[in-house]
Amino acid sequence: xxxxxxxxxxxxxxxxxxxxxxxxxxxxxxxAAAAGAAPAPVQATPLPAPQGRPLLRVRGAISxxxxxxxxxxxDRTQIDALPVETIRTRTPWTDGVxxxxxxxxxxxxxxxxxxxxxxELTALxxxxxxxxxxxxxxxxxxxxxxADGHTLGVRERGPLWLIYPWDDFAELRTESIYRRAxxxxxxxVVEP
Amino acid sequence: xxxxxxxxxxxxxxxxxxxxxxLFTVLLGLRSxxxxxxxxxxxxxxxxxxxxxREANVFERLFAAAARGExxxxxxxxxxxxxxxxxxxxxxxxxxxxxYRELPDGEATALAGRALLAEIEPVLASVxxxxxxxxxxxxxxxxxxxxxxxxxxxxxxxxxxxVEARRDTFESSYARALLMLGAAVLAGALLxxxxxxxxxxxxxxRRELEAHVAERxxxxxxxxxxLREEINWRRRAHEAIRKLxxxxxxxxxxxxxTDPDGxxxxxxxxxxxxSGQSALAAVGTRLVLAHAGGVDPLARARAGGSWQGExxxxxxxxxxxxxxxxxxxxxxxxxxxxxxxxxxEDITRRKHDExxxxxxxxxxxxxxxxxxxxxxxxxxQAMRSIERGARGALLFxxxxxxxxxxxxLGHDVGDRVLREVAGRLGGAVRxxxxxxxxxxxxxxxxxxxxxxxxxxxxxxxxxxxxxAEPLRLGEHELFTGFSLGAALFPDDGREPYALLKAxxxxxxxxxxxxxxxxxxxxxxxNQLAHERARIESxxxxxxxxxxxxxxxxxxxxxxGKALVGAEALLRWRNPExxxxxxxxxxxxAEESGAxxxxxxxxxxxxxxxxxxxxxxxxxxxxSVNLSARQLRENHFPGRVLEILAGSRLPPANLVLxxxxxxxxxDDGGTREAIATLEGAGVRFAIDDFGTxxxxxxxxxxxxxxxxxxxxxxxxxxxxxxSSGALVEGAITMARALGMKVVAEGVETEAQRAFLATHxxxxxxxxxxxxxxxxxxxAARFIGRPPRPARxxxxxxxxxxxxx
Numbered sequence: 003x004x005x006x007x008x009x010x011x012x013x014x015x016x017x018x019x020x021x022x023x024x025x026x027x028x029x030x031x032x033x034a035a036a037a038g039a040a041p042a043p044v045q046a047t048p049l050p051a052p053q054g055r056p057l058l059r060v061r062g063a064i065s066x067x068x069x070x071x072x073x074x075x076x077d078r079t080q081i082d083a084l085p086v087e088t089i090r091t092r093t094p095w096t097d098g099v100x101x102x103x104x105x106x107x108x109x110x111x112x113x114x115x116x117x118x119x120x121x122e123l124t125a126l127x128x129x130x131x132x133x134x135x136x137x138x139x140x141x142x143x144x145x146x147x148x149a150d151g152h153t154l155g156v157r158e159r160g161p162l163w164l165i166y167p168w169d170d171f172a173e174l175r176t177e178s179i180y181r182r183a184x185x186x187x188x189x190x191v192v193e194p
Numbered sequence: 195x196x197x198x199x200x201x202x203x204x205x206x207x208x209x210x211x212x213x214x215x216x217l218f219t220v221l222l223g224l225r226s227x228x229x230x231x232x233x234x235x236x237x238x239x240x241x242x243x244x245x246x247x248r249e250a251n252v253f254e255r256l257f258a259a260a261a262r263g264e265x266x267x268x269x270x271x272x273x274x275x276x277x278x279x280x281x282x283x284x285x286x287x288x289x290x291x292x293x294y295r296e297l298p299d300g301e302a303t304a305l306a307g308r309a310l311l312a313e314i315e316p317v318l319a320s321v322x323x324x325x326x327x328x329x330x331x332x333x334x335x336x337x338x339x340x341x342x343x344x345x346x347x348x349x350x351x352x353x354x355x356x357v358e359a360r361r362d363t364f365e366s367s368y369a370r371a372l373l374m375l376g377a378a379v380l381a382g383a384l385l386x387x388x389x390x391x392x393x394x395x396x397x398x399x400r401r402e403l404e405a406h407v408a409e410r411x412x413x414x415x416x417x418x419x420x421l422r423e424e425i426n427w428r429r430r431a432h433e434a435i436r437k438l439x440x441x442x443x444x445x446x447x448x449x450x451x452t453d454p455d456g457x458x459x460x461x462x463x464x465x466x467x468x469s470g471q472s473a474l475a476a477v478g479t480r481l482v483l484a485h486a487g488g489v490d491p492l493a494r495a496r497a498g499g500s501w502q503g504e505x506x507x508x509x510x511x512x513x514x515x516x517x518x519x520x521x522x523x524x525x526x527x528x529x530x531x532x533x534x535x536x537x538x539e540d541i542t543r544r545k546h547d548e549x550x551x552x553x554x555x556x557x558x559x560x561x562x563x564x565x566x567x568x569x570x571x572x573x574x575q576a577m578r579s580i581e582r583g584a585r586g587a588l589l590f591x592x593x594x595x596x597x598x599x600x601x602x603l604g605h606d607v608g609d610r611v612l613r614e615v616a617g618r619l620g621g622a623v624r625x626x627x628x629x630x631x632x633x634x635x636x637x638x639x640x641x642x643x644x645x646x647x648x649x650x651x652x653x654x655x656x657x658x659x660x661x662a663e664p665l666r667l668g669e670h671e672l673f674t675g676f677s678l679g680a681a682l683f684p685d686d687g688r689e690p691y692a693l694l695k696a697x698x699x700x701x702x703x704x705x706x707x708x709x710x711x712x713x714x715x716x717x718x719x720n721q722l723a724h725e726r727a728r729i730e731s732x733x734x735x736x737x738x739x740x741x742x743x744x745x746x747x748x749x750x751x752x753x754g755k756a757l758v759g760a761e762a763l764l765r766w767r768n769p770e771x772x773x774x775x776x777x778x779x780x781x782x783a784e785e786s787g788a789x790x791x792x793x794x795x796x797x798x799x800x801x802x803x804x805x806x807x808x809x810x811x812x813x814x815x816x817s818v819n820l821s822a823r824q825l826r827e828n829h830f831p832g833r834v835l836e837i838l839a840g841s842r843l844p845p846a847n848l849v850l851x852x853x854x855x856x857x858x859x860d861d862g863g864t865r866e867a868i869a870t871l872e873g874a875g876v877r878f879a880i881d882d883f884g885t886x887x888x889x890x891x892x893x894x895x896x897x898x899x900x901x902x903x904x905x906x907x908x909x910x911x912x913x914x915x916s917s918g919a920l921v922e923g924a925i926t927m928a929r930a931l932g933m934k935v936v937a938e939g940v941e942t943e944a945q946r947a948f949l950a951t952h953x954x955x956x957x958x959x960x961x962x963x964x965x966x967x968x969x970x971x972a973a974r975f976i977g978r979p980p981r982p983a984r985x986x987x988x989x990x991x992x993x994x995x996x997x
Contacts, residue, residue, distance in 0.1 A: 093288060094238070094288050094289045094290045095284055095287055095288040095289075095290055095291070096287055096288050097287055097288060126273050126276075126277050127245065127248070127249050127252070127277045127281075128248075128252075129245075155276065156272075156273060156276030156277060156279075156280060157276045157279040157280045157283060158280060158283070159280050159284075177238075180238075185280070186277060186280065
């Protein structure tokens with residue numbers, strides 16, 4: 003897990019990891035100090051079993067899971083625990099600019115230690131869309147929980163809606179990307 | 195079409211190209227937009243409607259099951275309901291919702307759906323499965339689905355219509371754009387074509403115009419040039435006439451025009467000036483010209499001929515004058531002689547200049563002597579005309595301190611020195627010789643014919659004496675001499691320059707020796723051979739002429755106090771050869787054999803003179819130098835004894851000095867002669883010991899011998915430690931052999947002290963006395979105590995040579 007985290011992360015973080023490695027060798031006090039010094043918002047640590055009704059299930063090529071079937075299930079609390087990002091954008095399905103808030107798809111993937119290239123997103127209405135993991139890295143879409151401060155219910159295309167920053171990237175305003183904007187998202191399958 | 199006009203089309207063509215490209219781009223854009231739009235609209239709207247229907251179906255199936263009384267997972271039911279709800283909501287939101295609502299029955303269906311869902315919501319929450327309230331709602335749901343299905347079809351149709359409408363619009367605009375493009379291209383092409391044609395026409399026009407203009411310009415230029423030329427010609431003609439008359443009037447030559455009889459009609463200013471007559475006075479008088487070589491020039495002209503020549507006039511003012519006279523008839527068009535033209539030009543100066551030039555070309559201006567050109571010319575003549583077997587000479591002189599005189603006293607004095615020297619040289623040579631100035635302070639003397647080298651020397655001698663006389667120039671009294679190189683012809687060169695080079699080389703050899711003198715190019719050999727012959731002949735008669743005399747160099751003991759003997763030295767009193775070193779003429783005497791006779795005289799004379807002194811001082815030893823030649827004479831020992839007997843000098847008082855070389859080259863005769871004489875009591879001394887192959891074995895042959903240390907060792911005593919060691923060694927060795935040692939050339943007290951300390955027996959040299967004549971010797975050294983050496987007056991006598 004440590005090596006996985008080391009890859010694709012900026013050099014300063016990698017240096018921290020090296021410090022950590024040293025700390026692991028030289029003692030817990032140093033470890034504590036090093037850990038305190040390195041801000042690590044999302045850590046691939048074990049995920050507890052969801053307490054409430056799961057909002058999202060992630061399965062497939064992941065290394066962190068909390069269900070018997072080897073999937074990672076998030077209840078609302080667990081989702082809320084992830085860092086929140088806001089994307090202000092217009093969409094074909096809404097009026098005006100809407101501030102969508104929610105965890106970044108990358109953070110969710112990182113939380114479960116996903117290692118794959120393609121994601122298959124399934125919605126409550128049975129809609130399925132393929133989303134490349136690359137999208138998550140490049141455009142940093144969010145799994146919107148709220149729009150303009152209101153929590154999205156199923157009636158408002160919630161509880162999770164994959165929102166791209168369409169207004170920030172012209173190349174996103176195409177049919178193929180719109181199709182990836184799955185609302186009423188219920189499950190992500192990470193395909194290796 | 196010119197390149198320039200072509201260039202002018204580039205922006206135009208570029209503009210057309212840009213336009214075409216722009217239109218093409220727009221077309222492409224339209225096309226791609228069409229494709230994109232087609233997909234967007236059809237797919238989205240149809241999909242929206244289809245999903246709407248699908249979601250409604252999902253819910254209806256669950257709802258129907260519940261209506262049938264089956265137990266349904268409330269969660270699933272709720273989700274399906276909410277999903278449907280969200281779809282209905284979607285119909286009223288966003289761009290997609292707007293498109294959807296534009297479908298026929300789209301909005302109504304959505305509104306109906308919303309109303310139905312609003313009715314179903316409370317029922318779902320309150321009633322359980324199988325409730326009769328559900329059935330009507332289910333029927334309405336199915337109805338809604340029916341409408342939705344219709345909507346899907348409608349959407350599809352609508353979409354199709356929309357797309358077609360758009361495609362039509364698109365295609366028509368596409369076609370329009372294409373048309374526009376074609377029109378633009380066509381217009382552009384037409385424009386270009388038109389412009390090209392216009393340009394070509396313009397070009398042709400311009401060319402034509404240019405040609406025309408060029409033609410006209412050329413014609414004008416021609417006319418212009420013709421005109422200018424004519425004007426110039428006229429101006430020149432006018433100018434020429436003006437100049438001619440002016441020239442005539444102002445001509446430096448005197449011009450006279452007379453009628454055929456010689457009556458003056460015109461004279462120019464120069465004539466008036468030269469004749470002392472005014473022009474007015476001259477006109478009307480008859481011209482009289484000097485006859486030249488018996489020809490009357492005027493008569494000649496009158497007869498139709500012209501005459502031109504140089505005429506010498508006697509001027510009243512004295513001095514001869516020269517005139518260049520030309521007389522020519524002037525004829526009218528019919529050939530009749532109307533006038534005579536007389537031109538007189540005074541060429542006295544030119545004549546003078548010519549002779550001056552000629553003179554300058556061959557003479558040196560400063561000294562009046564021939565210059566090198568003339569000198570070499572004369573040398574060449576002499577060399578060419580020399581008879582077979584005869585000789586001539588070229589002397590090359592360089593004044594020795596001329597540069598110093600010039601530098602110190604100025605060029606003025608230098609020039610006077612040169613003139614004076616030139617005069618003296620001229621006076622010293624024979625009438626047939628040429629003294630010339632070569633340049634600077636160098637002179638050449640050409641002796642066209644000489645009998646022998648002696649004659650050359652005599653001439654050089656005369657010149658040398660003449661130049662050596664002090665020069666009195668104002669307050670200065672100067673002395674000068676020259677270095678001279680002589681070359682003989684034909685011996686040293688058959689061509690003037692070769693000879694000049696030879697003489698020059700010889701002169702520089704003299705200069706290189708650093709003293710005034712002269713030298714023959716062929717080197718000393720020639721000169722010496724000649725001199726030698728003269729010396730030889732002079733020596734043969736010297737005895738008869740009583741030119742020899744003996745001088746005596748006293749020999750002292752080591753203390754320098756007691757006189758122990760004297761060395762007899764031969765002198766030749768001959769005015770001609772006073773300068774010839776003793777060594778040289780002695781050698782000549784030896785080689786010629788004259789030495790035998792001379793040696794005999796010396797021996798006899800020395801013995802005779804010494805005999806008287808020995809009477810007064812019995813221990814006195816008189817040394818006489820012997821030549822090898824003498825020793826080798828068959829009867830030499832007998833002759834010596836005969837002389838001793840004749841002079842009554844005891845043999846023991848005679849020392850015969852021989853060289854060590856003589857001992858080395860020993861033959862039986864010599865050794866026998868020495869032995870005989872030794873037997874008789876005569877002593878021998880080795881002269882110049884140390885200068886040759888000093889050999890111990892040799893010394894042993896002289897039991898009664900003495901060693902004479904060469905003066906060169908003595909001179910080096912104070913300078914050179916090795917000389918001291920050598921002298922010391924020689925003395926030690928001589929003593930070991932029982933020989934006495936005599937040191938020659940003792941000049942200082944230090945040398946004496948050294949020699950005395952190291953056991954040298956006898957000393958001679960200037961420290962004690964120079965060689966003196968017999969009478970002086972007797973007066974100064976015989977019968978009275980010798981004076982202290984240092985008290986002697988040192989008289990600088992030129993002859994400082996031994997013997």
